[in-house]
Amino acid sequence: MLTLNLIPASPVTFSKSTHQFHPLKRIHNPKTFAYSPVFVNKSSPESPKVCNFSKIHGYPFGKIRALCTKTTHFTDIPENPSRKPGSHVTRAAAASESNPEGEADAAQVAAKSKAKTLQLxxxxxxxxxxxxxxxxxxxxxxxxxxxxxxxxxxxxxxxxxxxxxxxxxxxxxxxxxxxxxxxxxxxxxxxxxxxxxxxxxxxxxxxxxxxxxxxxxxxxxxxxxxxxxxxxxxxxxxxxxxxxxxxxxxxxxxxxxxxxxxxxxxxxxxxxxxxxxxxxxxxxxxxxxxxxxxxxxxxxxxxxxxxxxxxxxxxxxxxxxxxxxxxxxxxxxxxxxxxxxxxxxxxxxxxxxxxxxxxxxxxxxxxxxxxxxxxxxxxxxxxxxxxxxxxxxxxxxxxxxxxxxxxxxxxxxxxxxxxxxxx
Incomplete structure (x- = not known):
């Protein structure tokens, strides 16, 4: 179970005209998320200031600390412990029942294979x-x-x-x-x-x-x-x-x-x-x-x-x-x-x-x-x-x-x- 630690936000002042959010530009930050959005200072393009969300106390939800010390990647997210063993089998069966077209296609392929074997x-x-x-x-x-x-x-x-x-x-x-x-x-x-x-x-x-x-x-x-x-x-x-x-x-x-x-x-x-x-x-x-x-x-x-x-x-x-x-x-x-x-x-x-x-x-x-x-x-x-x-x-x-x-x-x-x- 993850522990959510909310740190009180301290006032932070942003300039209206000197910062622009670039969602596509990412900087690797091993302490928090694998890649974090940044703020770029438009007023100084030669050395833009980077503003990481993990260091901004005014972030609406504060700072989130995970129990896991490893870098967080999508492939490292553990399976939901609340999922019951074999639940994926039930979902697959339900999906197959709800997809009769796939069974029809498989039956058609099998019929064609038998027809070709008979022809040969x-x-x-x-x-x-x-x-x-x-x-x-x-x-x-x-x-x-x-x-x-x-x-x-x-x-x-x-x-x-x-x-x-x-x-x-x-x-x-x-x-x-x-x-x-x-x-x-x-x-x-x-x-x-x-x-x-x-x-x-x-x-x-x-x-x-x-x-x-x-x-x-x-x-x-x-x-x-x-x-x-x-x-x-x-x-x-x-x-x-x-x-x-x-x-x-x-x-x-x-x-x-x-x-x-x-x-x-x-x-x-x-x-x-x-x-x-x-x-x-x-x-x-x-x-x-x-x-x-x-x-x-x-x-x-x-x-x-x-x-x-x-x-x-x-x-x-x-x-x-x-x-x-x-x-x-x-x-x-x-x-x-x-x-x-x-x-x-x-x-x-x-x-x-x-x-x-x-x-x-x-x-x-x-x-x-x-x-x-x-x-x-x-x-x-x-x-x-x-x-x-x-x-x-x-x-x-x-x-x-x-x-x-x-x-x-x-x-x-x-x-x-x-x-x-x-x-």
Whole structure:
């Protein structure tokens, strides 16, 4: 409890014209308040007289002495001892009850978070499902019609038509097409074409599971080519690619359906897609306003223009005979058409879903999702086509996929460290 000591006031005389109160000018006074108002003598500006309230006995309330000897600051004022423990909790509860809008906002944020999580789960689900459907029907079509150049061309054609329909119906905003933009797309589209046709060649020669195991070695080519271009990687990244190489080698040695064309097709596909990604960063950095789906649609159209003329030269003379053999093998032409159509539609759909997923999640989550996608595809195709899998082959596939996962973790840490250094 504070003691109030009132000292009788002694008469003090003030001049009417020589003093002016300046409330903003403060002088530190450790004996009383931390900062005290002063009076300034206007008649002598060179050495103004300071009049402190604590020394003026005529102050209306006299001199106040506190029991505390420390300098009085707002932060040093002790809590009111009359306040009951936990009274602030009661006030907070009363405030929350009197503020229903805050609870409504919190509920709305929680609902939006749940909706976004559900949307992301659906995107991942569609991505995996569409990839599985593509790999199954693409392999079925290639088993009866072993002409990957024509089938790859049709898949790009189906994607191009799909994007034109979206743009025509204004379901997707049409990108602004300019000559510099087309020139910038030529390189990435060329490497995309190489990656796509090489993968189709590999699918036509070996089991789908083996192709995906070899394609999981894509990070190895990414690190090597990027290092040649001047990028540096920490030791963890280099160590993460060792199990990828070991796993792919073990899987290749023990693969029942091993074929050198299938192996080289998968490896060349990795090279093509890695160079596409590297070249895209350099040539398309001035066109970041184009979203991923539109960018992929434009690349598909240009890739079709690259691929189809070469496909006619490579295997065009065998298409008619191969078509009749495929119909005779399947028994119904409608079944063969359905397989080819589904392979083309779902090829574009799973790529579209991957771009949508990349827009919603971080690159690390996308890399992990892509790794798990390969696991799901490998298991699904093995079950559908009943491909024989040896224990060492399964072990090598697992090691390679584990290395891919470790690589995604290591590169994500490298990117986050680089971002912190830049900031």
């Amino acid at each position: 789960a659906l995107v991942f689900g569609f991505w995996y499902f569409q990839n599985i459907v593509f790999n199954i029907y693409n392999k079925k079509a290639l088993n009866v019609f072993p002409f990957p150049w024509l089938l790859a061309s049709f898949q790009l054609f189906a994607g191009s038509i799909w994007m034109l329909v979206l743009w025509g119906l204004k379901l997707q905003p049409c990108p602004k097409i300019t000559k510099p933009f087309i020139v910038a797309l030529l390189g990435p589209a060329l490497f995309h074409t190489i990656g796509h046709i090489s993968a189709c060649v590999s699918f036509s020669k070996v089991a789908v599971s083996f192709t995906h195991v070899i394609k999981s070695s894509e990070p190895v080519f990414s690190v090597v080519f990027s290092s040649f271009l001047g990028d540096t990687y920490p030791l963890k990244v280099w160590l993460s690619i060792l199990p990828i190489v070991m796993g792919c080698s073990l899987a290749a040695i023990t693969e029942v359906s091993f074929n050198f064309q299938g192996l080289w097709g998968a490896l060349i596909s990795n090279v093509g897609f890695v160079l596409r990604n590297i070249y895209s960063k350099k040539s398309l950095q001035n066109f970041r306003e184009v979203n991923g789906l539109n960018l992929y649609g434009c690349i598909s159209i240009i890739s079709l223009l690259y691929l189809f003329p070469v496909a006619v030269i490579v295997e065009g003379s065998q298409w008619v005979q191969g078509y009749h053999q495929a119909i005779a093998t399947v028994g119904k032409s409608s079944t063969f058409y359905l397989w080819v159509l589904l392979s083309g539609i779902f090829y574009h759909l799973y790529n579209q879903s991957s771009y949508q997923a990349l827009d919603e999640i971080s690159p690390l989550t996308f890399s992990v999702g892509n790794t798990m996608k390969r696991v799901v595809v490998i298991v699904s195709t093995v079950l559908v086509f009943r491909n024989p899998v040896r224990p060492l082959n399964a072990l090598g596939s697992g090691i390679a996929i584990l290395g891919t996962f470790l690589y995604s973790q290591a590169t994500a840490k490298k990117k986050s460290a680089g971002g912190e250094k830049k900031s």
